[in-house]
Amino acid sequence: MKRSVNVFAPATVANVVCGYDVLGFAVNAPGDEVIMRLRDEPGVIITKISGDEGRLPYDPAKNTVSLSVQHYLNHIGRPDVGVEIELFKKMPIGSGLGSSSASTVAGLFAINTLMDSPLSKMELVPFAMKGEEMACGYGHADNVAPALLGGFVLVRSYEPLDIIKLPYPEELFCSIVFPQIDVPTRDARQIIRSKILLKDAVVQWGNVAGLVAGLYTKDIDLIARSMKDVIVEPVRSILIPDFYKLREIAMENGALSFGISGSGPSVFTFTRNEDDARIINEKLQKHFLWLDTESIAYRSPINAQGPIILD
Amino acid sequence: MKRSVNVFAPATVANVVCGYDVLGFAVNAPGDEVIMRLRDEPGVIITKISGDEGRLPYDPAKNTVSLSVQHYLNHIGRPDVGVEIELFKKMPIGSGLGSSSASTVAGLFAINTLMDSPLSKMELVPFAMKGEEMACGYGHADNVAPALLGGFVLVRSYEPLDIIKLPYPEELFCSIVFPQIDVPTRDARQIIRSKILLKDAVVQWGNVAGLVAGLYTKDIDLIARSMKDVIVEPVRSILIPDFYKLREIAMENGALSFGISGSGPSVFTFTRNEDDARIINEKLQKHFLWLDTESIAYRSPINAQGPIILD
Incomplete structure (x- = not known):
């Protein structure tokens, strides 16, 4: 032993x-x-x-x-x-x-x-x-x-x-940037509305189903198309400065998707390879610096x- | 031509x-x-x-x-x-x-x-x-x-x-019973609430994701576990006489799942084989007769x- x-x-x-x-x-x-x-x-x-x-x-x-x-x-x-x-x-x-x-x-x-x-x-x-x-x-x-x-x-x-x-496509790469602002998990949960529109929920479960289908078929485009959040992100994104500008930067630089990791404030993207993840991290960190916010970046395949x- | x-x-x-x-x-x-x-x-x-x-x-x-x-x-x-x-x-x-x-x-x-x-x-x-x-x-x-x-x-x-x-498991069989009561699609849509609880939506998209995963892996048990509806069925089931008794009959006779087809009033089950589908149809039709309701039954693999x- x-x-x-x-x-x-x-x-x-x-x-x-x-x-x-x-x-x-x-x-x-x-x-x-x-x-x-x-x-x-x-x-x-x-x-x-x-x-x-x-x-x-x-x-x-x-x-x-x-x-x-x-x-x-x-x-x-x-x-x-x-x-x-x-x-x-x-x-x-x-x-x-x-x-x-x-x-x-x-x-x-x-x-x-x-x-x-x-x-x-x-x-x-x-x-x-x-x-x-x-x-x-x-x-x-x-x-x-x-x-x-x-x-x-x-x-x-x-x-x-x-x-x-x-399962998941093995080439999928993930970039993560953690801006050093304070968003306690408890608060991030509390700002989410307890009631939502059924029509938004239908959009969401269509996307969840699409993401799962994309993971099984290793269809990168379907994964990318499905990674949209009409329910939580519109609320939680207000906790992250310049969230929609950050998304624009990520998507313009080859991200398949962009979103909040857990309850934030880290943001993450999926990319097709490590190079894209590295470049996206650089660009996002540069934008955070311009916002006077220190950040830490990570990149990794799925573990x-x-x-x-x-x- | x-x-x-x-x-x-x-x-x-x-x-x-x-x-x-x-x-x-x-x-x-x-x-x-x-x-x-x-x-x-x-x-x-x-x-x-x-x-x-x-x-x-x-x-x-x-x-x-x-x-x-x-x-x-x-x-x-x-x-x-x-x-x-x-x-x-x-x-x-x-x-x-x-x-x-x-x-x-x-x-x-x-x-x-x-x-x-x-x-x-x-x-x-x-x-x-x-x-x-x-x-x-x-x-x-x-x-x-x-x-x-x-x-x-x-x-x-x-x-x-x-x-x-x-994809889907090829052995999956479907039984359907149409009770001859009138439920126009428009009405069946109108009784559904336009706002739902986020916590119910989370349960639902967990199940949608589980069903899609079960279909890809042809995991009959996962398909069965995932086929629950906490949002629409609790409302629409009131349009179908004795809905929960019908479910009980179906599940006791080997159904993997029981639910409303579209906006109803037809109900359907998944089963592991044609025999189960046939027996379930018989039992459900017998119960409808007891309710003084004529019905038509169908059974089929997935087309x-x-x-x-x-x-």
């Missing part, structure tokens, strides 16, 4: 433009790392957190990583096991890129590995959702499921939980593996 | 439970037949209509078949061509099975055949939609597209029109071809 393990878990883009609360995918970068070591007494403790600028709690009863790891240990009937956790935040908090998911998934994958993997990745999803509930008051799966399973994921239903892995054990 | 042609076009099930206004499929039976003959002078005339109990107009300016055929001739620059049409209604009107679509599609396929097929079936869709607009005040495509193309069809978008053929030329 291993005594310690070092795990990386990926950032994720939830919603994916037309699939509010049901679609998400993982990227190779950024992501978080966790080093976990068994210790001789019970209890989950956190010995180190870096990269969080002091924003995350060391208190095991308040940190989502320790909480979900303890929840897991209780569930598998091993509350006697104790571990110490070092958390290396290698991605920004509050970016809309599933930051808490990445940490939680890294922690759960680490403890499951140390326990000789009694649960599958799919079976870990509810534990990670519990972590999400603690992090942002809402136990959603559209970040944790792709972070755990890798790839493109559909959360068909929450009750009962029904998660489906979707296929989910969490991995590092050397 | 042919001087006359005899065409069959299939009935269709629109909405398919979770895909209101975006999904539809065709069945082998019932359907309508059209015999069309070129004549020596311009103008589209109707010389015979049978099976409609006198409900359809002979006036070419009022009949959707003649209107859409004339619209087609004008569009291809052949207003000089004249035809006479015999329409054999072999399915009930106002059943929710795309009755007007079947007639219109048969007429359009017939005239296109007589003109040596200048347009593809996909290109005929807008002409058939025009017919639907005249028949029920709303130019939808979820009946005419599957009636023309056969199979399972997604109408991703109306503006621009974007229609995608979906693959759309319209066909008869000998």
Whole structure:
């Protein structure tokens, strides 16, 4: 049995433009790392957190990583096991890129590995959702499921939980720009209207169906045509300065799609190759600079593996 | 060049439970037949209509078949061509099975055949939609597209029109029962609320995405799990006597799903084989009889071809 393990878990883009609360995918970068070591007494403790600028709690009863790891240990009937956790935040908090998911998934994958993997990745999803509930008051799966399973994921239903892995064209590339403005997930959810027009919903589920069809048939044009959001984006885009100008810049530079990652403020595009993603990132960052806003850019293919054990 | 042609076009099930206004499929039976003959002078005339109990107009300016055929001739620059049409209604009107679509599609396929097929079936869709607009005040495509193309069809978008053929498991069988009660399409549309809850819409597009994924992977269980409608059915089901009891009967007898076909009052199920479809039809018809309601039952695999030329 291993005594310690070092795990990386990926950032994720939830919603994916037309699939509010049901679609998400993982990227190779950024992501978080966790080093976990068994210790001789019970209890989950956190010995180190870096990269969080002091924003995350060391208190095991308040940190989502320790909480979900303890929840897991209780569930598998091993509350006697104790571990110490070092958390290396290698991605920004509050970016809309599933930051808490990445940490939680890294922690759960680490403890499951140390326990000789009694649960599958799919079976870990509810534990990670519990972590999400603690992090942002809402136990959603559209970040944790792709972070755990890798790839493109559909959360068909929450009750009962029904998660489906979707295929995707391997050439699909993703560019992400995180403008350093503050948009708490709670606020981003609250500004969305609770009632919508049926005719808008019909447009949306036509597009969700089109996106899923495009993913199965690896039809890049259909994917691009389907990635429109007439419901959430018109509201959330007001939180991101110059959103429609940014879209114009992205689309003019070869983006297949442009939208908000999760609840924002990160924006992302799909492109046909890495070069397009790089150029789009440069142009979007330049525009943010012109708006006096610092930003961080990432580019990646869709991540296929989910969490991995590092050397 | 042919001087006359005899065409069959299939009935269709629109909405398919979770895909209101975006999904539809065709069945082998019932359907309508059209015999069309070129004549020596311009103008589209109707010389015979049978099976409609006198409900359809002979006036070419009022009949959707003649209107859409004339619209087609004008569009291809052949207003000089004249035809006479015999329409054999072999399915009930106002059943929710795309009755007007079947007639219109048969007429359009017939005239296109007589003109040596200048347009593809996909290109005929807008002409058939025009017919639907005249028949029920709303130019939808979820009946005419599957009636023309056969199979399972997604109408991703109306503006621009974007229609995608979906695969399906070949063993899927469909049972249909039409209770002879009157539910005009216009009324069935009007009782639907124009505003819905976002949380219901999320459930719905999770299911639409799940159904499309199930069709691509031919995963019968996923198809069955996804076929739930939390938006339209709760309202429209009040138009069908004992709807939830009928569902119970269908599900207890092996149905994968149960729902309203189009705007009703026909109900349909998917089953794994013809035997289940037959037994379900018997049980549902028996229940309708107990409700003092006459009904007509059909069963069919999903129709693959759309319209066909008869000998």
